[in-house]
Amino acid sequence: SPRPPDHLRALFFFASAPPAPPAPSAPAPASVPDEINAIALEIEPPIAADNAEDSAPPTPAEPRGVVVYLQGLAGVAYERPVIDAIRRRGFVSLSTEFPWARWQPMRLELGTPEAVFAAGQLVAKMSDDCLAEAAYAVDSAIEHLWRTRPELRGKPVILVGFSAGSLALPAVAAGLGDRVSAAVIVGSGSNIVRITQTSELTDAGMRVQLFGKPAEGTMAGFLAGEYLRHSTLDPFHAAGSLRDKPVLQIHASSDGIVPSELGDELYEQLARPERWTFRGGHRLLFLQLESHAEDIAQWVENALIARTRTATPTPNTPNPSPANGGLLRPM
Secondary structure, eight states, rough: OSSOOGGEEEEEOOOOOOOOOOOOOOOOOOOOOSOOOOOEEEEOOOOOOGSOTSSSSSOOSSEEEEEEEEEOOOOHHHHHHHHHHHHTEEEEEEESSSTTTTOEEEEEEESSHHHHHHHHHHHHHHHHHHHHHHHHHHHHHHHHHHHOOOOGGTTTTTOOOEEEHHHHHHHHHHHHHHEEEEEESOOOOHHHHHHHHHHHHHTTEEEEEEEEEEEOOOHHHHHHHHHHHHOOHHHHHHHGTTSSEEEEEEEEOOOTTHHHHHHHHHHHHSOOOOEEEEOOOOHHHHHHHHHHHHHHHHHHHHHHHHHOSSSSOOSSSSOOOOSSSOOOOOO
């Protein structure tokens, strides 16, 4: 960009690929895949004081850290004010597009109990691959920033996820580990299969049928349970990586898109962090975000201050359901 350095931005992509096969005895011509699924990530500088609102605090001389922005399906216009409020406090933003590059529509026929077990394992594998892809992408991006921008190394990393994008946030936190300083989770829940099969907005292309008809009730519950038994990166499990960090959960009391009862389940798995509950549904929650953007940014500010004052992080309330086994694993 020809603009001054404080306005520089970058766009790059993260893509994973299977290991290369053993080299043949005779060299083969190099080939490039026709298409690579990739997650786009954009880096933007802090918002300078002359571009900020009069009520905003002055922009620090150098960046204070990185805010990782996990976008939702279609609410960027409503999410942006929150991220910009944090950028005005001196944070570089690292935003990802909707982090589900590997998700593929599927049709599952549950004619027998054995089919339920196989389907649960299949969906868990695909879901974990998608979540791991987001985690590895953000991990690589943070390492890239720390390598190319030494002034950012070791500074706070704040995770902020919205709606469908927020489903990847706990897995991203698991990948980053102690590099995460705080997290804000908006309109989220746990058990991705239950979300897709009970959401009033979309089933994410996952058609689950029993003898040719939509699967409901007990059979759908079995599938969600089998999925959760095989998954390791679903928010239900990966939430354990955030229990010793400041977390703000924001959800709607009557959410039907990411059902509110699954938001409650995530709240328990996070060990009951600070939670702001808005009346109404998912859409109304996002319509109100702009008016609370500065409040959220101030919560981040307060969380960082409290964290620096406490030598040993204070965990949230102990949770009787610990995370199941290891978190990140090779795809």
